[in-house]
Amino acid sequence: MPPFLTRVATLMVAACLLLASLMVSTSHRAVAAxxxxxxxxxxxxxxxxxxxxxxxxxxxxxxxxxxxxxxxxxxxxxxxxxxxxxxxxxxxxxxxxxxxxxxxxxxxxxxxxxxxxxxxxxxxxxxxxxxxxxxxxxxxxxxxxxxxxxxxxxxxxxxxxxxxxxxxxxxxxxxxxxxxxxxxxxxxxxxxxxxxxxxxxxxxxxxxxxxxxxxxxxxxxxxxxxxxxxxxxxxxxxxxxxxxxxxxxxxxxxxxxxxxxxxxxxxxxxxxxxxxxxxxxxxxxxxxxxxxxxxxxxxxxxxxxxxxxxxxxxxxxxxxxxxxxxxxxxxxxxxxxxWPATTANRLQSYNQQDRYVRHVDFDVRLDPDVSPADDARFRLRAGLTGSGTVSFESVNYPGYFLRHVGSDLELARNDGTTDFAGSATFRRAPGLADAQWSSFQSYDAPDRYVRHYAYQLRLDAITTTLGREDATFRVTG
CATH class of the missing domain: 2.115.10 (Tachylectin-2; Chain A)
Structure with missing residues (x-):
């Protein structure tokens, strides 16, 4: 075969092999998907x-x-x-x-x-x-x-x-x-x-x-x-x-x-x-x-x-x-x-590190050794009001979110209203006591943050060193 035809044949074979490879790859992707x-x-x-x-x-x-x-x-x-x-x-x-x-x-x-x-x-x-x-x-x-x-x-x-x-x-x-x-x-x-x-x-x-x-x-x-x-x-x-x-x-x-x-x-x-x-x-x-x-x-x-x-x-x-x-x-x-397969999270207190945020009878507080463990597990979802914010959905009460009513925090079922979305949405910020941790600013009351007080969770304006520590949490597995 002349050199020119040999090169053409070689290119055609290579093209066929590439096409076959792409077809197999596409087929595998289709099966996987x-x-x-x-x-x-x-x-x-x-x-x-x-x-x-x-x-x-x-x-x-x-x-x-x-x-x-x-x-x-x-x-x-x-x-x-x-x-x-x-x-x-x-x-x-x-x-x-x-x-x-x-x-x-x-x-x-x-x-x-x-x-x-x-x-x-x-x-x-x-x-x-x-x-x-x-x-x-x-x-x-x-x-x-x-x-x-x-x-x-x-x-x-x-x-x-x-x-x-x-x-x-x-x-x-x-x-x-x-x-x-x-x-x-x-x-x-x-x-x-x-x-x-x-x-x-x-x-x-x-x-x-x-x-x-x-x-x-x-x-x-x-x-x-x-x-x-x-x-x-x-x-x-x-x-x-x-x-x-x-x-x-x-x-x-x-x-x-x-x-x-x-x-x-x-x-x-x-x-x-x-x-x-x-x-x-x-x-x-x-x-x-x-x-x-x-x-x-x-x-x-x-x-x-x-x-x-x-x-x-x-x-x-x-x-x-x-x-x-x-x-x-x-x-x-x-x-x-x-319902993603990812692991849900817990919120650990900065200044009470043996305690975690949990719900009890739909109230929200800090406790050590939480039982059942799922009472202290929440899924951090995109905020109910939109992107750039977070909302906390209970793992064992799906459809129920942490929200504030006045200054008190509670676990409540999402009723789909704008008021609920605003009260159950927070902006995650660097921790007020330690920037490696997190603090959570209320979406509809932006002058206040989530904090614990006498082990109860509430919203407060933060003005003191103790308040900054109370309002700082670690998001952990």
Whole structure:
């Protein structure tokens, strides 16, 4: 080949290689940027653990706690605790609900009380964007069930056959002389009103059933359109072509050593990038939280397999019975902006360095050895009035901010008003007693700063050396 043509051929090959490299790189970036998964869950017993938490995963197996591991939503109704949250998206994607058990164990209620005389209500939140949620409300689902004693572990699935949601849950009730948990259902379009509850799943004899979750299986995978996994002494797998039709028992997970005495709270995930599913199971017997069991066919119990060692990571908080949503790109952007994974902060006093700012019964003060620890953790958000300022949002009371009323500081729910925004916004300045620390000047009362006085937090005009020390804080992890 002549030298000129050789050089041309060499340049063409190089250009092709560069183009291929760019295509591969672009492809990898597209995969990396694909939206992930949102888990809603609770973390354990007590008033703090039994609330709504969010976690995010890019691949469905490695999870990061959102909101710095703090509470995302808090129940202020019923027992003031929630478990077993189910996150529901409307078919059009313009509305979302969280439906949860109204239950707070170790908050003045025992398991015996909860089973024999527990709440007959579910707790419901509603949203149009997945990040701005309504106040929680109670939905009575078990009050109309004869001898219905509680309402646990709710789930909901859209039923195209009836153009509404099938809402189902477990109630402990006496039927045919046998007292036990069975699954009941009702239909709803708005999670405000429901049809009369009817029996959905019953097991023979005295065998109860509490947890069940349904997943829709795409055409071409297995023989059934819907599969459900239930905690009923085993983890039973069933299939059906109609949500309210007959169901066929397909088997259980005893072949991989898992029974209902070890795990509960089945939670489905369909991987976005491959024909593979994870059935997450809560290892309640050992207190280890969720474990993903993998399968290429949910209708075939023999195909389920335990994950390889080290192939999954559940994040910093324990993940208990919840649900998973495959996010769209817009949803993911909103969720991560609202509840970032970054760690929340504490405010340490300059002249009382063993003490931190915390809330107690919505009052704000300094204390050492804060318990629960989340009472002293705040997320420093962009100020409610605009950029260049900060506002302090409580980690365990999301939507509640430090604000002043007159000279007093309190923790209060953001009501969306201009007055609230002004009273909950501060300018962060170099510390008045030490420029390496910080002081916080009131936005709407700029002649005053946040300080402590007799361990109470307040706003004051600062004119003395002691005042400057009282008004100086360190923002720390």
């Amino acid at each position: 694909a939206p992930g998964y949102l888990m809603t869950h609770f973390t354990g017993e007590g008033a703090t653990g039994q609330q709504i938490y969010f976690s995010h995963s890019e691949d469905g197996l490695h999870w990061t706690d959102l909101n710095g591991g703090g509470t995302a939503l808090r129940s202020t109704v019923g027992t003031r605790g929630v478990r077993d949250p189910s996150l529901v998206r409307s078919p059009s994607g313009d509305r979302y609900w969280i439906v949860a058990t109204d239950l707070c164990i170790d908050c003045g209620q025992s398991w015996g009380d909860a089973q024999s005389n527990g709440s007959r209500n579910l707790v419901v939140w509603e949203s149009t964007d997945l990040v701005t949620w309504s106040q929680p409300r109670l939905l009575d689902v078990a009050g109309a069930i004869p001898d219905g004693r509680n309402a646990w572990a709710p789930e909901a699935v859209w039923n195209p056959a009836t153009n509404d949601y099938v809402l189902y849950w477990a109630t402990n009730a006496t039927l045919n002389g046998v007292l036990k948990h069975r699954i009941y259902y009702a239909r709803t379009t708005d999670f405000r009103t429901i049809t009369t509850p009817r029996l959905y799943i019953d097991r023979p004899g005295t065998q109860g059933i509490i947890d069940t979750q349904i997943v829709e299986v795409p055409s071409g995978t297995g023989a059934y359109r819907y599969v459900r996994a239930s905690g009923d002494g085993d983890i039973t797998i069933e299939g059906s072509n109609s949500i309210l039709g007959s169901w066929t028992k397909l088997g259980n997970l005893s072949g991989i050593g898992l029974t209902g005495s070890q795990v509960e709270g089945p939670m489905w995930l369909k991987f976005r990038d491959r024909d593979d599913w994870a059935l997450y199971l809560d290892q309640y017997a050992t207190g280890r939280g969720y474990l993903p069991v993998l399968t290429t066919d949910p209708t075939s119990p023999g195909s389920y397999r335990l994950p390889a060692s080290g192939s999954h990571q559940m994040g910093g908080t324990k993940k208990r019975h919840g649900s998973i949503l495959n996010l769209t790109a817009a949803e993911e952007n909103r969720v991560q902006a609202r």
